[in-house]
Amino acid sequence: MSDVLETLPEPPEDVVVQPDGQPIRAATADDAEEVAALVHAAYRGEESHEGWTTEVGLVAGTRTDADAVRALVAAPDSVVLLAEDDDGLLACCHLTKHDEHAYFGMFAVRPGHQGRGIGRRVLDAATLWARAWQVPDLRLSVLNERHELIAWYQRRDFVLIGESEPFVEDELGRPLREGLALLTMSRPVQLEP
Numbered sequence: 001m002s003d004v005l006e007t008l009p010e011p012p013e014d015v016v017v018q019p020d021g022q023p024i025r026a027a028t029a030d031d032a033e034e035v036a037a038l039v040h041a042a043y044r045g046e047e048s049h050e051g052w053t054t055e056v057g058l059v060a061g062t063r064t065d066a067d068a069v070r071a072l073v074a075a076p077d078s079v080v081l082l083a084e085d086d087d088g089l090l091a092c093c094h095l096t097k098h099d100e101h102a103y104f105g106m107f108a109v110r111p112g113h114q115g116r117g118i119g120r121r122v123l124d125a126a127t128l129w130a131r132a133w134q135v136p137d138l139r140l141s142v143l144n145e146r147h148e149l150i151a152w153y154q155r156r157d158f159v160l161i162g163e164s165e166p167f168v169e170d171e172l173g174r175p176l177r178e179g180l181a182l183l184t185m186s187r188p189v190q191l192e193p
């Protein structure tokens with residue numbers, strides 16, 4: 001964890017420097033197409049099978065599109081964080097500030113690069129950002145059928161808080177199984193990520 005970031009009074013506006021030197025930055029509207037493509041690839045694309053967890057077989061649809069990403073980038077109290085290497089975009093997540101928590105979502109690592117700790121570093125960066133927003137908790141939603149992913153979040157100290165809502169179809173996602181639900185998980189942001 002960067003000492004600099006630990007003491008930042010405000011969310012970093014430009015670049016979050018990670019302990020290993022890999023920069024994580026806030027997306028702009030110019031990144032929207034690439035972010036939407038990455039999110040689809042990781043969540044529901046054929047290539048998602050190169051990763052270790054996927055929504056394929058659970059939900060059909062694109063998950064997001066460039067317009068939706070642009071809306072997140074432009075919204076107040078909202079940031080899309082990106083991790084890149086010399087070849088381009090590696091990972092992303094979206095964070096929104098609420099009164100009592102920051103909501104973490106659209107979390108994706110390029111399938112061929114999963115399992116190397118990139119996801120953990122993006123989650124760390126989001127946690128630092130939420131800490132700078134001075135909200136007590138980081139929250140997220142996870143599909144009830146994704147047991148391996150729930151276990152991953154539990155290993156990161158997230159707990160299921162007993163809240164759930166049915167997965168509702170929209171133009172970007174169609175459930176492929178009965179009984180799909182989104183479970184809420186939460187973790188204090190002061191906890192060391």
Ligand SMILES: CC(C)(COP(=O)(O)OP(=O)(O)OC[C@H]1O[C@@H](n2cnc3c(N)ncnc32)[C@H](O)[C@@H]1OP(=O)(O)O)[C@@H](O)C(=O)NCCC(=O)NCCS
Nearest residue numbers: 042043052053107108109114115116117118119120148155
């Ligand atoms: C979830 C996701 C962002 C994690 O990114 P990542 O870069 O793979 O994460 P990390 O490399 O930091 O961690 C990999 C973990 O997967 C575990 N893992 C690897 N292969 C696995 C497998 N076959 N089954 C279960 N866990 C596995 C590793 O043990 C490691 O966990 P650990 O650090 O507790 O030991 C990434 O898998 C992804 O983009 N998934 C598709 C989109 C998605 O589901 N997003 C979240 C929606 S809530």
